[in-house]
Amino acid sequence: MKNLIKNGKIGLVLLCIAVISACSSNTTASDTSSAAATAITTTQNGTTSNVQLASIKLADLVTFDEEDSTTEWSADNSTAIALNGTSVVVDGSGATAKDGSVTITAAGTYVLSGTLSEGQVVVDVQDEGTVRLVLNGAELHDSNSAPIYIKEADKTIITLQEGTENSVTDGPTYVFADDSTDEPSAAIFSKSDLTINGTGKLTVTANYNDGISSKDDLKIMSGTIEVQAADDGIVGKDLVAVQDGKLTINAGGDGIKSTNDEDTSKGFIAIAAGTFDITAVNDGIQAETSVVIDGGTYTLVTGGGHVNADVKMGDQGPGGMGMGGNKNPESSAVTTTTETTETTATTETESTSTKGLKAGGDITVNGGSFTIDSADDAVHSNSNVSITAGDFKVTAGDDGIHADALLAIIGGTIDITKSYEGIEGGNITIAGGEIHVVASDDGVNVSGGNDETSTTGTQTQDQFTSSGSNMLTISGGYLTVDSTGDGLDSNGSITMTGGTVIANGPTNSGNGTLDYDGTFVMSGGFLVAAGSSGMAQAPGEESSQFSVSMTFTETQQAGTMVHLEDSEGNNILTFAPSKTYQTVVINSPDLQEGGSYTLYTGGTSTGSEASGLYTDGEYAGGTKVVAFDISSSVTYLNESGVTTGGNTMGGPGGGGGGRGTRPEGGAGQGTMPDGEGGSPM
Incomplete structure (x- = not known):
């Protein structure tokens, strides 16, 4: 490199x-x-x-040499290689033909055309210099080895000639020189730096193993490339860098991967632009260290998509456990426990990694359009994730976006329509963007500790421990959550200084729309959270912005409006929760100490609606529930008015948040109704 x-x-x-x-x-x-x-x-x-x-x-990580982009060549300064079935004719210097194969031994430009039905192109150049292979309407097939084998070279460039279609096909088994080697292992295999450029088309059918593989750097500048591979589609050991191009990959293993796990400065993937249509049995795009994406259009289907995901206990609805943690990037150990009257037997199996975007290090997304359907996490980093821009449409069998360490969303549009946990990280910061999350467990989950996945029967469950020091920070952006488990869940604390959060769910009393172990300090932004009452919490009394937490005696039907207005009739909130609810928490900069307010339910609004929240227009036809004054940072209400009887709620799920007045016998008492299961985590 x-x-x-x-x-x-x-x-x-x-x-x-x-x-x-x-x-x-x-x-x-x-x-x-x-x-x-x-x-x-x-x-x-x-x-x-x-x-x-x-x-x-990408430009901060990778330098493209001038020759990486060069596609011009001339007949006068190149060697022509004519492929004629089982024979090869060489016109020029630097290459020799024998027994239907050709060996290139000198730097220079070699133009390949025609069909080689059984044979191999071998690059074996001991001196420095670049070898350019121009595929000018070439079809290469070798039934027992790599049709293109770059055995030794300083650097090789494959140019796809404009207006041509080229193909490389191998067989299902390879014959090696001796038992001590397993190389080549791909239809196009290079032991040195490899660049692909040009505007032509290349179809690679890899029946044995990988499609295109470099043991050093692999750079793709342009072209239309289609890969069908028994294992991985495109592999660069030290790096894979893509400047542009149209790539279609169908892989029995990973789609695109970089594998160097010995040097932390290598093993990464950097993509500037391009169109990527990847269907992979395992991961879509996977780097041993880091992934950096500036742009491009991505359609990724991994592991057969979310419909092939393991059934999680949180998917079962009531009693689901809102938890999160760190996941192994390659595979997760699944513990299967079988109970009998005498013994308990435990066996370990390995599950295949089927993530969309995955990195052992950081993932940075600066732009691009992503449609990801994954059996596991759609985006997964064993370190940090940063999304500054981009458009994501995600259906995931596990997490929508996961980071073991910090997950930061600064901008972009994220629409997670199916997930187990929507957004999960050791720490999460949301500073911008438009984010919509649907989760069968927690919508946004801040967690710490080690990930241990247990399987009981046909169900799996992620089990985690809390460090108590983790933080969910929201300073901007627009976030909606529809969850079966907790809406916003922090195994630590929450701070909110800006942005808009709209949370619906859960409907079972084993979870809460807001769930934190430490404190929830809110000094800016807008929050409305509607869900069950059994584990309900509100922002804490340390908040400088005021909250109202209303608990109804009976469960309210989905779509039943909640309307809050001040004594002058000004609208504070008009909201129609998308799920049944018994508790509504409201925090708004329009709520003021000493102000008088009235809460209504039902009715209609002529305002503009987005995510159940109505703005402008007129509200009418509702039923007055309670009138009250605000005298503390958190005001707890039921149908009778402001309630008395505080509760400090320590311990998991209680969080000590909002040590103001609580509804007697109502939300936030740290206990669950008879018959309710689940965990407050």
Whole structure:
């Protein structure tokens, strides 16, 4: 690899931390000197600090040489290789033909045309220099090895000639020189740097193993490339970098992957643009270290899609457990326990990783359009995830977006229509963007500890431990949550200084729309959360912005409006929850200490509706439920008015949040009604 990684590091490219005492990274100023930065506030290991998310892009990581883009050639300065069935004719220097195959031994340009029904193109160049293979209407087939085998070269460029269609096909078994080697292992296999450019088309049918593989760097500049592979589609050991192109991949393993796990500055994937249609039995795009995406259009289907996901206990509805944690990037150990009257037997099996975008290090998305249907997580990092822009449409069998460490959303549009847990991270910061989450367990889950997946019968369940120091930080953006488990769940604390949050669900009393272990301090933004009452919480009394928590005696039907107005008749809230509910929590900058307010239910509104929230227009026809004054940061209500009887609620799920007045016998008492199951996590 030659001077492809700028500033020498990639494992720390996501976060350029300006002030954070708990950070253990050794990032230097040079690591992010060329990257613009976005300042946000976040928390790691219980320490709240201002940080900067470095806007790392492909250009900060990869240098494309001039020759990577060069596609011109001339007959006078090249060697012609004519493929004639089982024979090869070479016109020029640097290559020799024998027994239906051709061996290239010198740097230069070689133009291949015709059909080779049984044979191989071998590049074996000991001297420095670039070998250019121009596929000018070439069809290559070898039934027992790689049709294109770059055995030795300083660098090889495959140019797809404009207006041509080219194909490379291997057989289901390879014959190796001896038992000590398993190379080549792909239909196009390179032991050195490989670049593909041009505007022609290349179809690769890899019946043995991988489609296109480089043991060094693999760069794709342009072209139409279709890969059908028994295992992985496109592999670059040190890196895969894509500037543009149209890639269609159907893989029995991973779609695109980079595999170097010995050097933290390598093993990454960087994509500037292009169109990607990937169907993979395993992961769609997977990097051993980091993934950086600037743009492009992506359609990813992994593991057969979300319909093939393992059944999670949280998918069963009432009693589901709202939990989160860290997941193994390659596979997860599934523990199967069989109980008998005498013994309990436990066996370990390995499940296949079927994620959409996956990285052992950071994932940075600066743009692009993503349609992901994954049997496992749609986006998964064993480190940090940063989304500064882009359009995501996600259906996931497990998490929509997962980060073991910090998950930061700064912009873009994210629509998660199916997931187990929608957005999950060790710490989560939402500073912008438009986000919609539907989850069969927790909508947004901040968690810590180790991931242990247990299986009982046909159901699996993620089990996690809480560190108690994790943080959900919301400073901007627009977030809606529809959850069967907890809506916003922090195994730590929550802070909100801006943005809009609309949460619907759960409907079972084993979970809460808001669930935190520490504190919930709200000083800005707008929040409405409607759901069950058994584990209900509100922002805490430390908040400088005021909250109202209303608990109804009876469950209200989905679509039944809740309307809150001040003494002058000004609208504070008109909201139609999408699910049945018994508790509604409202926090708005329009709520003021000493103000008088009236809450109504039912009725209609002529206003504009978005996610159940009505703005402008006129409200009419509702039933007055309660009138009240605000005298504290959290006002708890039932049909009789402001309630008395405080509750500190310590322990998991209680969180000590909102130690104001609670409805007697109502929400937030830290107990569940008889017959209710589940966990308050």
